[in-house]
Amino acid sequence: MKKIQFALSMLPVVALTLALCFASQPTLAQNSSGSSPNATTQQQPMQPDNQNAVSTPSEKTFNGTITKSGDKLVLTAADSKTTYQLDDQQKAKDFLNKTVKVTGVLDASTGTIRVSAIDPS
Secondary structure, three states: OHHHHHHHHHHHHHHHHHHHHHHHHHHHHHHHHHHHHHHHHHHHHHHHHHHHHHHOOEEEEEEEEEEEEEEEEEEEEOOOOOOOEEHHHHHHHOEEOOEEEEEEEOOOOOOOEEEEEEOOO
């Protein structure tokens, strides 16, 4: 009878021990998976930077006048009379009919400058 009572009195301890064992496994899994994204996060910035350095064309400066072409503002280059589309119409709006220096990256396939800055000349 004492053996049965002892076994029954140990049941909560055994159940608690098992519960703690199972509860600690997800924590370990979270920690191990938590460390993997951190390791991946540390590696990921290096990869895009390397890709950007290779694939991103350098910024250039274009001099000309901001004019209206239809319903769009464009840059007409002073030296070549080439007209470039501007991706940032808001920045260009303040310089309508003014001579400016546009800094950005030219997408040669579309003739569009991805504008970084527009400054008066």
